[in-house]
Amino acid sequence: xxxxxxxxxxxxxxxxxxxxxxxxxxxxxxxxxxxxxxxxxxxxxxxxxxxxxxxxxxxxxxxxxxxxxxxxxxxxxxxxxxxxxxxxxxxxxxxxxxxxxxxxxxxxxxxxxxxxxxxxxxxxxxxxxxxxxxxxxxxxxxxxxxxxxxxxxxxxxxxxxxxxxxxxxxxxxxxxxxxxxxxxxxxxxxxxxxxxxxxxxxxxxxxxxxxxxxxxxxxxxxxxxxxxxxxxxxxxxxxxxxxxxxxxxxxxxxxxxxxxxxxxxxxxxxxxxxxxxxxxxxxxxxxxxxxxxxxxxxxxxxxxxxxxxxxxxxxxxxxxxxxxxxxxxxxxxxxxxxxxxxxxxxxxxxxxxxxxxxxxxxxxxxxxxxxxxxxxxxxxxxxxxxxxxxxxxxxxxxxxxxxxxxxxxxxxxxxxxxxxxxxxxxxxx
Numbered sequence: 001x002x003x004x005x006x007x008x009x010x011x012x013x014x015x016x017x018x019x020x021x022x023x024x025x026x027x028x029x030x031x032x033x034x035x036x037x038x039x040x041x042x043x044x045x046x047x048x049x050x051x052x053x054x055x056x057x058x059x060x061x062x063x064x065x066x067x068x069x070x071x072x073x074x075x076x077x078x079x080x081x082x083x084x085x086x087x088x089x090x091x092x093x094x095x096x097x098x099x100x101x102x103x104x105x106x107x108x109x110x111x112x113x114x115x116x117x118x119x120x121x122x123x124x125x126x127x128x129x130x131x132x133x134x135x136x137x138x139x140x141x142x143x144x145x146x147x148x149x150x151x152x153x154x155x156x157x158x159x160x161x162x163x164x165x166x167x168x169x170x171x172x173x174x175x176x177x178x179x180x181x182x183x184x185x186x187x188x189x190x191x192x193x194x195x196x197x198x199x200x201x202x203x204x205x206x207x208x209x210x211x212x213x214x215x216x217x218x219x220x221x222x223x224x225x226x227x228x229x230x231x232x233x234x235x236x237x238x239x240x241x242x243x244x245x246x247x248x249x250x251x252x253x254x255x256x257x258x259x260x261x262x263x264x265x266x267x268x269x270x271x272x273x274x275x276x277x278x279x280x281x282x283x284x285x286x287x288x289x290x291x292x293x294x295x296x297x298x299x300x301x302x303x304x305x306x307x308x309x310x311x312x313x314x315x316x317x318x319x320x321x322x323x324x325x326x327x328x329x330x331x332x333x334x335x336x337x338x339x340x341x342x343x344x345x346x347x348x349x350x351x352x353x354x355x356x357x358x359x360x361x362x363x364x365x366x367x368x369x370x371x372x373x374x375x376x377x378x379x380x381x382x383x384x385x386x387x388x389x390x391x392x393x394x395x396x397x398x399x400x401x402x403x404x405x406x407x408x409x410x411x412x413x414x415x416x417x418x419x420x421x422x423x424x425x426x427x428x429x
Contacts, residue, residue: 001422002046003386005360006038019046031345031414039351041358043367043385045418055091069098069397103396103424104132104403106247106279106318108169109410111136111150123409124155128162130420132427135167135214137408139203140174143185145195149203156209163428165211167247168204171218178218180261187227190234197238204244211429212276213239216249220265229270236274245276249320252282252304256311272312279405280308283322288338292328292380294366296321298391305399318405319396323413325383343411347383358385365391386415393423403427 002019012023012035027035029047053064061083065072076083079093087093107127111120128134134155140148147170156166172183186192204210215235220228236246248271251262256269271278282301286293301319308317325347326339342350347369351358354371361368368382396404403424420426 001419002048002051003390004044004046005387006040006042006044008040010038011036012038015044015046019048019052021046021048029414029418031412033349034352037352039348039356039358041360041367041369042348042351043358043387043415045386045415047418050097051095053093053095055087055089055093057089059087059089061085061087064093064095068095070095097422100423100425101397102427103401104277104318104427105130105420105424106133106135106167106403106405107131108135108137108406108408109155110138110408111152111155113151115151116153116155120410121154121158123412124158127409127417128159128164130417130426131159131162131164132403132429133167133212133214134159134164135169135212135405137169138171138173138216139168139200140171141182141186141196143182143192145186145192145199147196147199147203152207156207160209165429166207166209167212167214168200168207168210169214169216170200171216180219180221180224183217183220183228183265184224187224187231193231193234197235201238201242201244204242210244212245212247214247214249214279215275217265218249218251219261221261222264225265225267228265229267229274232271232274236276246274247277247279248275249279249281250308252280252300252320254303254307268308268311272316275316277316277318277402278308278312279318280304280320281407282320283407286326286339286382288326288341289335291332291334292326292330292339292382294361294364294368294382294388295325295384296388296392297361297364297366298388298395299363301392302395305395305401309399314400315402317401318403319392319401320405320407321389321392322384323406323408323416324411325381327379327381330378330380341411342381342383343413344383344385344415345412347381350381360387384413384416386419389416389419390423393419397423 016023029045061072061075174182239246250266253263282304283296286295324341328339351369356369356371358369366388367385370380
């Protein structure tokens with residue numbers, strides 16, 4: 001799979017010619033609504049076998065081979081070069097496809113209201129071939145051991161058609177907020193816990209395609225940290241007896257005792273020992289109420305993962321990834337207007353509308369652009385594209401992580417799913 005960044009004056013015809021494919025193949029892979037209008041800086045996935053690389057200053061066959069995980073002798077052979085050849089800057093080399101690694105892919109879906117929207121139905125239909133787990137968000141745990149279930153039909157059957165299993169996401173949400181007191185009440189009563197587990201198991205059996213029980217309990221007070229660990233030990237005992245795995249969502253931390261209401265109650269080492277796998281919520285550095293930043297900048301993401309690896313085995317870690325970006329109105333004022341969440345597809349359409357060239361921050365490994373709206377207000381948009389996603393996939397492969405988890409389906413990002421197919425053999429349960 002080739003990632004091509006649109007340059008000034010380029011057309012789909014020229015790009016297709018350069019890679020020996022068709023305009024329609026590129027349009028379909030990227031779901032391009034106006035094929036005759038591309039955005040400068042837009043990253044396209046080009047569905048070809050392998051990819052091409054333009055030699056940069058300082059490159060050698062060995063360094064390029066290291067970058068793409070291909071033996072330098074193989075590179076020399078497929079490009080008709082001597083293994084000791086000096087490479088000319090600007091030379092285009094063919095990079096044969098690397099062997100795929102196996103990975104588990106986990107994605108939340110959050111149906112709301114009395115029926116599942118057509119948008120979510122279509123998203124699940126399109127993405128479930130690339131999923132190990134479709135995580136239904138959320139089953140709200142009650143103080144009396146009950147669970148409040150979302151409307152989910154026909155999502156389980158759509159997942160089953162593509163051998164994606166269901167994860168039930170159990171939360172301590174109350175009135176759309178994570179409740180510390182609700183969690184405390186559940187953790188302090190064995191009777192409530194037992195009833196909660198009974199209700200979870202009954203619902204899992206009713207759905208029929210469930211393989212994982214996923215606990216996303218957030219804002220756990222520090223004094224409830226060990227109580228949460230004990231709750232999970234009890235949950236694992238019950239769920240394993242019924243044939244279900246247990247997983248948890250963990251707030252991003254870079255040290256064991258990192259302060260903060262979202263982090264103090266999450267014990268990485270204990271979760272790594274107790275549950276079958278975890279999803280690191282490695283996103284929201286840039287968030288709706290905060291200053292403009294990349295949502296999941298690579299250095300910060302890797303810092304969290306490197307800490308996690310000191311506490312949790314790599315084969316238990318899913319790297320969390322956002323499927324969205326934000327549009328901030330400038331100047332940013334703390335407590336002022338919230339940034340607008342938007343899909344990568346929508347970000348490209350905004351850049352096209354306002355004739356903005358997309359830039360790329362190579363430190364954060366994230367795309368962004370600036371524009372002025374009709375009222376003359378300045379904006380900055382940080383989002384995800386094929387380059388930023390590939391950077392995360394490279395991290396997953398380099399550190400031998402279990403896979404990737406996504407928050408959340410509903411915002412279209414076709415390039416992401418194309419890249420999953422070219423990078424990974426998706427594990428099916």
